[in-house]
Amino acid sequence: MLEHFLQAQTMVWQRLKNHFPGRETETVVAEINKFLNRGDSLLTLFNKGITIKGTKIRFMMPKPVLENEDSNNYQLYLSNRFSVVRQMRYSTAADDCGNELDMCILLNGLPLMTFELKNEGTGQNYGHGIYQYRYNRSPVNRMLRNCLVHFVMDNSFVFMTTKLNGEHTRFLPFNKESTNPGVEGEYPTAYMWHEILQADSLLDIIEHFIKRYNDEDGKPVVIFPRFHQLRAVRKLCRMVAEEGPGHNYLIQHSAGSGKTKSMAWLAHQLANMTNADHTPIFDSIIMVTDRIVLNRNMADDVVNFQTVAGTVKDIRRNSKNLATALNEGNRIIISTVQKFAFALKDLKRDTQRKYAIIVDEAHTAIGNESAKDLVNALSTDKDLQNLPDFNPDEYEDQTDAMLAYLQVMRRMMKHISYFAFTATPKDKTYALFGIQDGPNKGKAHDLYSMKQAIDEKFILDVLANYKSYLTMFELIEKNPTEDQKKLFEEKKALKVIYGELNKNAYIMLRKAHMMVEHFMHHTINKIGHKAKAMVVCDSRRAAADYKRLFDRLIADNYDGKIKTLVAFSGEVEDSHGRKCTEANMNDGNVFDDGIREKFKEDDYKILIVAEKFQTGFDQPLLHTMYVDRVLGGIQCIQTLSRLNRCYPGKEDTMVIDFRNDHAKVQKAFQDYYTETTLEGEVDTQRIYTLKHDIEQWNIFNETEVDAVAKALVTSNGVSGVPTILKRIVDERVMPLDDNEKDRYRKTVSRYVRQYGFLAQLIDFTDPDLERFYIFCKIFYKFLPYTKETLPMEILDLIDLDKLRIQMSYEGQLELKDEEQTLRSSRIGELGQKRPDNELPVSEILNMANSPFAGLLNENDKVLRQIWDEILSDPEVVDAFHAGNSYDILINIVREKFDEKIALEIERYYNFAEVLEKEQAFSLTLVRKFVDALAERTARNSNFPYDEEQLKEILCTVLKDEFEVIKNRLRNIKEIVDTFFFTLNETSIPQLDGVDGLIKTALNNVFVNTTIGLLEKRTYFNSLVAKYEAYLKKLYYLINEDDVPRNPNTPDKTPGLSECIFAFPCLKKLKYSDDECEQKFKDYLDLLRQWRNDEAHLSPNATEEEIDAALKVVTSMYLYVVGNNITDLESAGK
Secondary structure (H helix, E strand, O other), rough: HHHHHHHHHHHHHHHHHHOOOOOOOHHHHHHHHHHHHHHHHHHHHHHHHHOOOOOEEEEOOOOOOOOOOHHHHHHHOOOOEEEEEEEEEOOOOOOOOOOOEEEEEEEEEEEEEEEEEEEEEOOOOHHHHHHHHOOOOOOOOOHHHHHHHHEEEEEOEEEOOOOOOOEEEOEEOOOOOOOOOOOOOHHHHHHHHHHHOOOHHHHHHHHHEEEEOOOOOOOEEEEEEOOOHHHHHEEEHHHHHHHHHOEEEEEOOOOOOOOOHHHHHHHHHHHHEEEEHHHHHOEEEEEEEEEOOHHHHHHHHHHHHHOOOOOEOOOOOOOHHHHHHHHHHEEEEEEOOOOHHHHHOOOOOOOOOOOOEEOOOOOHHOOOOHHHHHHHHHHOOOHHHHHOOOHHHHOOOOHHHHHHHHHHHOOOOOOOOEEEEEOOOOOHHHHEEEEEEEEHHHHHHEEEEEHHHOOOEEEEEOOOOEEEEEEEEEEOOOHHHHHHOOEEEEEHHHHHHHHHHOOOOHHHHHHHHHHHHHHHHHHOHHHHHEEEEEEEEHHHHHHHHHHHHHHHHHHHHHHOEEEEEOOOOEEEEEEOOOEEOHHOOOOOHOOHHHHHHHHHHHEEEEEEEEEOOOOOOEEEEEEEEEEOOOOHHHHHHHHHHHHOOOOOOOOEEEEOOOOOOHHHHHHHHOOOOOOEEOOOOOOOOOHHHHHHHHHOOOOOHHHHHHHHHHHHHHHHOOHHHHHHHHHHHHHHHHOHHHHHHHHHHHHHHHHHHHHHHHOOHHHHHHHOHHHHHHHHHHHHHOOOOOOOOHHHHHHHHHEEEEEEEEEEEEEOOOOOOOOEEOOOOOOOOOOOOHHHHEHHHHHHHHHHHHHHHOOOOHHHHHHHHHHHHHHOOHHHHHHHHHHOOOHHHHHHHHHHHHHHHHOOOOHHHHHHHHHHHHHHHHHHHHHHHHHHHHHHHHHHHOOOOOOHHHHHHHHHHHHHHOOOOOOOOOHHHHHHHHHHHHHHHHOOOHHHHHHHHHHHHHHHHHHOOOOOOOHHHHHHHHHHHHHHHHHHHHHHHOOOOOOOOOOOOOOOOOOOOHHHHHHHHHHHHHOOOOOHHHHHHHHHHHHHHHHOOOOOOOOOOOHHHHHHHHHHHHHHHHHHHOOOOOHHHHHHO
16 A cells, blocks of 8 residues: 555656665655654654655645646545555564454555444443553554554444553543434444545544644643544534635533634634635634633644644734734734734734634623724725725715724624634623524534533533532620610621621631641542642632631641642732732742643642632642632633543542532533523614613713714814813712712613624614714713722621531532523613611621521630630740640640630620530540640741841841930840840749740741731730740849849739839839930830730731830840840959
8 A cells, every 4th residue: 555655656656766676665664664763753754754865755645625636636645545454463562462453544554543343232332442452452562652543432432542551541532422313224423434534534634633742741742633623623614615704603612622722723724724716715813812821721732733833923912913913914823802902003904804713712702892903903994895884985974984984893894704612602602603593593503512521521520529618607796785876778787797707817717727628638639649729719818818828727737738829910918918919929929820830830739819710721630629709600610610621530529619509500500511592682773772771861962972972083182082071970970869870870881881792793884873882981981980888887896706617518519401591681771779778786687697597506606716815825825835744734725715714704604504514525625725736836946046047137127126225225236145145144943944935936926927916926925924034034144133022012022013123224214204215115114014914915906016016025125135234244244
């Protein structure tokens, strides 16, 4: 067969005979072997051939589309020979010796593809064939390694792979439907013989569909299309060949089904399609997306699929490059849709061209104005003249002609075809791109359903393991008697309460703990310990807060075993007021696409997101998704579908949802599980109704509309537009009440939004509609936005008393195998706003608590306040630092726990009874407190201590504190050095014990940047409590004696007051009126107040307040040292 094809190349064969007489075929075979031994592919051999002694030799000739049958190329095409060999023995090696393939297809003597064919009637099926390839076929066998694809078929199903890898070989389905439909008189897999394994079909697949390129690791991969990909691209190309440009097509392929590769195949094939006169059907193929970063996969596939360098132009980040690419007629252009508006000024638009626009995520990518910008950028005046109902000469007014021109720019044009890809088309997507007539009206042109993708195990069913949690709570009034006369609007108050609950730090901590625990005990073991997770948040602030919570929990409980990343746009303040960005929160300062790359690394297991990476993000190792935001409709499908990608060893997925009702999630997926059809007509006449709704308000008149539109269209008098609009708003809109303002603004917005959509469908021209739209579009921006005034003060009157996060559903959300319908959008009346009743706090809380009435008990009491107080108690902290035994620590914490409850016995009376009855529960709770305290103590004690670094930081931080008295004391460096000298100097055992505690506290609050707010408060309390002990040690170092007792109470051990009076510098502060000393007088008063107040700082003190307090107390340590350096020197210290 090979020799036959070589001889069909007459000149080639003659040159081979001249150079290698009698060895022509042998020489070519030897060169083929050398070529393959170098790591090259049969695909390259078929498509490009090889050169021997200056002679270009071909091994395949695809069918020439536009050549006569008597041409040399057509005759060579007819010389192609496909051989079908049954029971083919392919190896003499020991591993495969004697093995036979059921079938092998060769092209011109070269093995192209292999088959294992199974007959269910004999008790075998495709599973037996897959087993043979995995366990009885050596992946290093030369022939098997070089074949481009391997198929397994039985009577009902087909599977294929491009790479044998032993037991790890992954076979993909190659079926028409989930279960291939029966064919009268034939097997369901007969389509393989009739459609795929025909000679012209195979030549087309080799030439256009099989792709080979190096992956990110530099390893070669071979891509063979799935059946639905091959079917869709061929179908679209066939329709284009029959219909020409100017038609739209909708391709509905499930998320995770390989849409980006389908788009890449389509782009390259459309770029190669020609008319009978050899001119291209499309001058340029434009691939449009609405995302720069997350559409990298599409750009990579398109570039990888090109066979001629320079075919693809990726200009997603520069509008001037877009204009250049369009002006020069580049074959395939990748751009974001937003670039077209900015490119308009640089476009020549002097040559008529035809365009194919391939749209990724078509349900969102092209909005109303971006659609117009696309048409405007890709059209010339001649294109518009070809429209049957548009003639600018029929308009006497030049402005009307320009308005009509703008209006037709919104339409579907005869020189532009759209190919819209999406897994979740909206009703508007069907209306714009779906089948417009015939029995399949309202459907997509090609469908690969979610059901089929799941059935074929090409994607995973993300609803197979779904667990939802309900956050149950009970709120109480802080002062029910005092607050009973205060009234709040019901709906607004509930909105505030629910919003605050979602941001509540205690609730977020509980959820974060549940997520981390689940990941570390379950998810981390999945996919061979490679599994990753995503946390979906409802705001950027929540994402920043969760990032800090996760990192702290992972560090505290799991020794930092895994790492996290966070993704959100721009800058946001977290709940502690810290400014957060992706760069300053992520390792390596990564942001945007850098996060996607970083997340590939093994250490990074959890990605926390807010409105990012929820669509178009492909990470096969994603196994679990923790959802803490409300998801609806298409957004729900797009978000959860991030989990559905397959990966070797990935057997399932997990969704843990804290916010959504499982039935609503099920409904969202059901709409797109099988086939969906749009029912009903889109009535473009409705645009006049929307216009009339605005005119009824009588806010502006035709003269004003005309003046504004004319100024904007002609760019003449634009500067006067704001004055006109502002006058209309001030005189006619502002007198309306807030409800009317809000209703009017929504009425105008409705016209603006719907006109942009409907104008793409209208088949007539009416400049008045465009004029009205231009006016309303700019007018809307001047309308006052009546921001809802929410009664935030209600939060000061209530408290979270009980909380339980309880599982409400666990299992599979099953979907029905039923076709779904969407109805064409109908624009209803704006609903009447229901009055918001004013109610007292007690009634509002009854409404908020009502869903969980009777479900919560005293075990659900919030223990946060007790917990915080115990963690901050100086006696408890000292006990842990002192290295006491576990039993002693249990007793100390139990004593404090009982003490705290006793202090608020009214609030915790029932809970105290529960603890008394349930001793085991009580002990478990105390043990958890002790374990948490022990872990924190150990962690902070182990924080690296670098005394010189600590000194340097203290000098920097506290230098300004001593600026007013710098002429009275030594320099700050000498004061700090002396302070640490006193800490390190030996005095007596009962005083030296304070040294380590003070140094640990200072080291953690001033050096340890990962320390939490609660820990800062703890160390602050410790520094306040230890000030008295430090003064006693300093006094001893100077005087070698104890602080004198108070003569009025000689039997009482000296306390803080006696210590202060023992140092003249502190004693005089109490009565000083020296302005320079006033600051330190105030500081000493604060310190004494804190010392006498058991709680020290309020538990609700902010981090900023605690940082300021730490500077105060540390300054007082240095103040007393600075004033006594001379005395220390005199004492020989």
